[in-house]
Amino acid sequence: MDAYEIRQEIRNGRHKNTTSGLANDNVQANLVVLPKAYAFDFLLYALRNPTPIPIIEVLEDGKCNSRFAKDSDIRTDIPFYNIYKNGTLVDTVEDVKDIWQDDFVSFLIGCSFTFEDALMKGDISLKHIEQNKNVAMYKTNIPTERAGIFHGNMVVSMRPIKKNLVDKAIEITSQFKDMHGGPVHVGDPRAIGIEDITKPDYGDSIDIADDEVPVFWGCGVTPQNAILQAKPSIMISHKPGHMFITDINNEAFKEE
Incomplete structure:
Protein backbone atom coordinates (compact mmCIF):
# COMPACT_ATOMS: atom_id res chain seq x y z
CA MET A 1 0.00 0.00 0.00
CA ASP A 2 1.12 3.55 -0.62
CA ALA A 3 1.09 6.26 2.05
CA TYR A 4 -2.43 7.44 1.18
CA GLU A 5 -3.84 3.92 1.45
CA ILE A 6 -2.09 3.32 4.77
CA ARG A 7 -3.57 6.55 6.18
CA GLN A 8 -7.00 5.32 5.13
CA GLU A 9 -6.40 2.00 6.87
CA ILE A 10 -5.39 3.84 10.03
CA ARG A 11 -8.34 6.27 9.83
CA ASN A 12 -10.77 3.39 9.51
CA GLY A 13 -9.28 1.49 12.44
CA ARG A 14 -7.81 -1.34 10.41
CA HIS A 15 -4.19 -0.65 11.37
CA LYS A 16 -3.54 -0.29 15.10
CA ASN A 17 0.14 -1.10 15.33
CA THR A 18 3.43 0.78 15.11
CA THR A 19 4.14 2.39 11.74
CA SER A 20 7.81 1.34 11.70
CA GLY A 21 8.53 -0.47 8.44
CA LEU A 22 5.42 0.88 6.66
CA ALA A 23 5.71 2.95 3.46
CA ASN A 24 9.47 2.78 3.77
CA ASP A 25 10.10 5.39 1.08
CA ASN A 26 7.92 7.99 2.82
CA VAL A 27 8.71 10.46 5.56
CA GLN A 28 6.98 9.73 8.85
CA ALA A 29 6.36 12.43 11.44
CA ASN A 30 5.91 12.81 15.17
CA LEU A 31 3.03 15.03 16.30
CA VAL A 32 2.67 17.70 18.97
CA VAL A 33 -0.58 19.68 19.28
CA LEU A 34 -0.86 22.61 21.70
CA PRO A 35 -3.18 25.56 22.27
CA LYS A 36 -1.94 28.74 20.60
CA ALA A 37 -0.98 30.22 23.98
CA TYR A 38 1.91 27.73 24.19
CA ALA A 39 2.83 27.56 20.50
CA PHE A 40 5.55 30.22 20.35
CA ASP A 41 7.41 28.80 23.34
CA PHE A 42 7.28 25.33 21.82
CA LEU A 43 8.43 26.52 18.39
CA LEU A 44 11.36 28.30 20.03
CA TYR A 45 12.11 25.16 22.04
CA ALA A 46 12.22 23.14 18.82
CA LEU A 47 14.44 25.67 17.05
CA ARG A 48 16.87 25.57 19.96
CA ASN A 49 16.90 21.76 19.98
CA PRO A 50 16.77 20.70 16.32
CA THR A 51 18.36 17.28 16.80
CA PRO A 52 15.50 15.76 18.83
CA ILE A 53 12.82 18.18 17.54
CA PRO A 54 13.26 18.93 13.80
CA ILE A 55 10.08 20.74 12.70
CA ILE A 56 8.89 19.90 9.16
CA GLU A 57 5.44 21.55 9.22
CA VAL A 58 3.27 23.79 11.41
CA LEU A 59 -0.54 23.90 11.13
CA GLU A 60 -2.18 26.85 12.87
CA ASP A 61 -5.72 27.90 13.81
CA GLY A 62 -7.06 24.39 14.28
CA LYS A 63 -6.16 23.23 10.76
CA CYS A 64 -5.82 19.48 10.46
CA ASN A 65 -4.84 18.82 6.84
CA SER A 66 -1.12 18.49 6.12
CA ARG A 67 0.05 19.95 2.83
CA PHE A 68 2.48 17.03 2.67
CA ALA A 69 -0.22 14.34 2.73
CA LYS A 70 -3.13 14.12 0.26
CA ASP A 71 -6.62 14.27 1.85
CA SER A 72 -5.09 13.82 5.29
CA ASP A 73 -6.51 14.52 8.72
CA ILE A 74 -4.02 14.59 11.59
CA ARG A 75 -6.92 14.03 14.01
CA THR A 76 -7.56 10.52 12.66
CA ASP A 77 -4.57 9.36 10.59
CA ILE A 78 -2.29 8.22 13.42
CA PRO A 79 -2.93 4.79 14.99
CA PHE A 80 -2.94 6.09 18.58
CA TYR A 81 -2.71 9.48 20.28
CA ASN A 82 -1.60 10.35 23.80
CA ILE A 83 -3.54 13.10 25.57
CA TYR A 84 -1.81 15.04 28.35
CA LYS A 85 -3.51 17.47 30.72
CA ASN A 86 -1.45 19.61 33.08
CA GLY A 87 1.56 17.42 32.42
CA THR A 88 -0.19 14.11 33.10
CA LEU A 89 -1.00 11.43 30.52
CA VAL A 90 -4.75 11.01 30.90
CA ASP A 91 -5.75 8.92 27.88
CA THR A 92 -4.62 7.09 24.75
CA VAL A 93 -7.17 7.16 21.92
CA GLU A 94 -7.57 6.27 18.24
CA ASP A 95 -8.68 9.75 17.13
CA VAL A 96 -8.95 13.21 18.66
CA LYS A 97 -11.85 14.75 16.72
CA ASP A 98 -14.02 15.02 19.83
CA ILE A 99 -11.53 17.18 21.71
CA TRP A 100 -10.25 19.28 18.80
CA GLN A 101 -10.05 23.05 19.41
CA ASP A 102 -10.01 25.98 16.98
CA ASP A 103 -6.94 27.44 18.66
CA PHE A 104 -4.82 24.31 18.30
CA VAL A 105 -1.41 24.61 16.64
CA SER A 106 0.02 21.34 15.34
CA PHE A 107 3.69 20.57 14.82
CA LEU A 108 4.87 17.73 12.61
CA ILE A 109 8.37 16.68 13.65
CA GLY A 110 10.90 14.64 11.70
CA CYS A 111 11.19 10.97 12.63
CA SER A 112 14.09 8.52 12.61
CA CYS A 219 14.04 11.19 19.32
CA GLY A 220 10.83 13.10 18.64
CA VAL A 221 9.38 11.79 21.91
CA THR A 222 11.52 14.44 23.64
CA PRO A 223 8.58 16.93 23.67
CA GLN A 224 6.48 14.44 25.62
CA ASN A 225 9.20 14.43 28.27
CA ALA A 226 9.22 18.25 28.28
CA ILE A 227 5.46 18.26 28.80
CA LEU A 228 5.96 16.54 32.14
CA GLN A 229 7.92 19.61 33.21
CA ALA A 230 5.95 22.37 31.45
CA LYS A 231 2.45 21.10 32.34
CA PRO A 232 0.37 22.93 29.67
CA SER A 233 -3.39 22.68 30.09
CA ILE A 234 -3.58 20.17 27.21
CA MET A 235 -1.24 18.58 24.69
CA ILE A 236 -1.91 15.89 22.11
CA SER A 237 0.89 13.77 20.71
CA HIS A 238 1.36 10.53 18.83
CA LYS A 239 1.79 7.41 20.91
CA PRO A 240 5.52 6.64 20.62
CA GLY A 241 6.20 4.55 17.52
CA HIS A 242 2.81 5.38 15.95
CA MET A 243 3.51 8.08 13.39
CA PHE A 244 1.85 10.26 10.78
CA ILE A 245 2.88 9.02 7.31
CA THR A 246 3.34 11.74 4.70
CA ASP A 247 3.56 11.61 0.91
CA ILE A 248 7.09 13.06 0.94
CA ASN A 249 9.85 10.78 -0.29
CA ASN A 250 12.67 10.23 2.20
CA GLU A 251 15.22 11.33 -0.38
CA ALA A 252 13.82 14.89 -0.17
CA PHE A 253 15.50 15.21 3.23
CA LYS A 254 18.79 13.60 2.29
CA GLU A 255 21.85 15.84 2.24
CA GLU A 256 24.90 14.71 0.32
Missing part, protein backbone atom coordinates in the same frame (compact mmCIF):
# COMPACT_ATOMS: atom_id res chain seq x y z
CA PHE A 113 11.92 6.02 10.73
CA THR A 114 12.97 8.04 7.66
CA PHE A 115 16.63 7.11 7.94
CA GLU A 116 15.76 3.51 8.82
CA ASP A 117 14.93 2.95 5.17
CA ALA A 118 18.36 4.28 4.19
CA LEU A 119 20.03 2.03 6.76
CA MET A 120 18.26 -1.06 5.44
CA LYS A 121 19.11 -0.11 1.85
CA GLY A 122 22.71 0.11 3.07
CA ASP A 123 22.50 -3.53 4.26
CA ILE A 124 22.30 -2.59 7.94
CA SER A 125 19.68 -4.78 9.58
CA LEU A 126 17.26 -3.36 12.15
CA LYS A 127 16.15 -5.84 14.77
CA HIS A 128 12.96 -4.10 15.85
CA ILE A 129 11.62 -4.25 12.30
CA GLU A 130 12.73 -7.85 11.80
CA GLN A 131 11.03 -8.81 15.08
CA ASN A 132 7.92 -6.67 14.42
CA LYS A 133 8.59 -4.57 17.53
CA ASN A 134 8.49 -0.88 18.32
CA VAL A 135 11.89 0.82 18.49
CA ALA A 136 13.34 1.13 22.02
CA MET A 137 13.32 4.68 23.44
CA TYR A 138 14.91 5.99 26.63
CA LYS A 139 14.98 9.09 28.79
CA THR A 140 18.56 10.38 29.22
CA ASN A 141 20.59 12.85 31.24
CA ILE A 142 21.33 14.91 28.10
CA PRO A 143 19.82 18.37 28.74
CA THR A 144 17.88 20.31 26.14
CA GLU A 145 18.04 24.10 25.89
CA ARG A 146 15.07 25.71 27.61
CA ALA A 147 12.54 27.98 25.85
CA GLY A 148 9.78 29.55 27.92
CA ILE A 149 8.00 26.82 29.87
CA PHE A 150 9.56 23.96 27.91
CA HIS A 151 12.65 22.20 29.23
CA GLY A 152 13.89 18.75 30.21
CA ASN A 153 16.26 16.04 29.06
CA MET A 154 16.46 14.44 25.64
CA VAL A 155 14.75 11.16 24.76
CA VAL A 156 16.71 8.88 22.43
CA SER A 157 15.90 5.90 20.24
CA MET A 158 18.28 2.94 20.25
CA ARG A 159 19.18 0.44 17.55
CA PRO A 160 21.73 -2.37 18.00
CA ILE A 161 24.25 -2.10 15.15
CA LYS A 162 26.95 -4.59 14.19
CA LYS A 163 30.28 -3.25 15.47
CA ASN A 164 31.83 -3.31 12.02
CA LEU A 165 28.91 -1.28 10.61
CA VAL A 166 28.69 1.54 13.17
CA ASP A 167 30.76 3.99 11.10
CA LYS A 168 28.58 3.24 8.07
CA ALA A 169 25.41 3.80 10.12
CA ILE A 170 26.75 7.15 11.35
CA GLU A 171 27.60 8.19 7.79
CA ILE A 172 24.16 7.24 6.45
CA THR A 173 22.07 8.84 9.19
CA SER A 174 24.15 12.02 9.26
CA GLN A 175 22.80 12.73 5.77
CA PHE A 176 19.32 13.20 7.28
CA LYS A 177 19.92 16.22 9.52
CA ASP A 178 16.23 17.21 9.51
CA MET A 179 15.29 13.67 10.61
CA HIS A 180 17.47 13.66 13.77
CA GLY A 181 20.75 13.23 11.88
CA GLY A 182 23.64 11.18 13.19
CA PRO A 183 23.76 9.50 16.60
CA VAL A 184 24.06 11.51 19.81
CA HIS A 185 25.85 8.61 21.54
CA VAL A 186 27.42 5.25 20.76
CA GLY A 187 28.19 2.59 23.35
CA ASP A 188 27.78 2.55 27.13
CA PRO A 189 24.18 3.58 27.90
CA ARG A 190 25.10 4.57 31.46
CA ALA A 191 27.14 7.45 30.07
CA ILE A 192 23.87 9.14 29.08
CA GLY A 193 21.90 8.16 32.16
CA ILE A 194 20.36 4.86 31.03
CA GLU A 195 20.88 2.43 33.90
CA ASP A 196 19.12 -0.62 32.42
CA ILE A 197 19.14 -1.01 28.64
CA THR A 198 16.66 -3.89 28.91
CA LYS A 199 13.96 -1.55 30.26
CA PRO A 200 13.12 1.19 27.73
CA ASP A 201 10.88 4.06 28.83
CA TYR A 202 8.94 3.76 25.56
CA GLY A 203 8.71 1.06 22.91
CA ASP A 204 9.99 -2.50 23.19
CA SER A 205 13.16 -4.02 24.61
CA ILE A 206 15.59 -5.19 21.92
CA ASP A 207 18.36 -7.71 22.63
CA ILE A 208 21.93 -6.63 21.92
CA ALA A 209 24.23 -9.41 20.68
CA ASP A 210 27.94 -9.71 21.50
CA ASP A 211 28.92 -8.46 18.05
CA GLU A 212 26.62 -5.42 18.30
CA VAL A 213 26.79 -2.04 20.01
CA PRO A 214 23.85 0.16 21.10
CA VAL A 215 23.61 3.32 19.00
CA PHE A 216 21.42 6.21 20.16
CA TRP A 217 19.72 8.91 18.12
CA GLY A 218 17.75 12.01 19.18
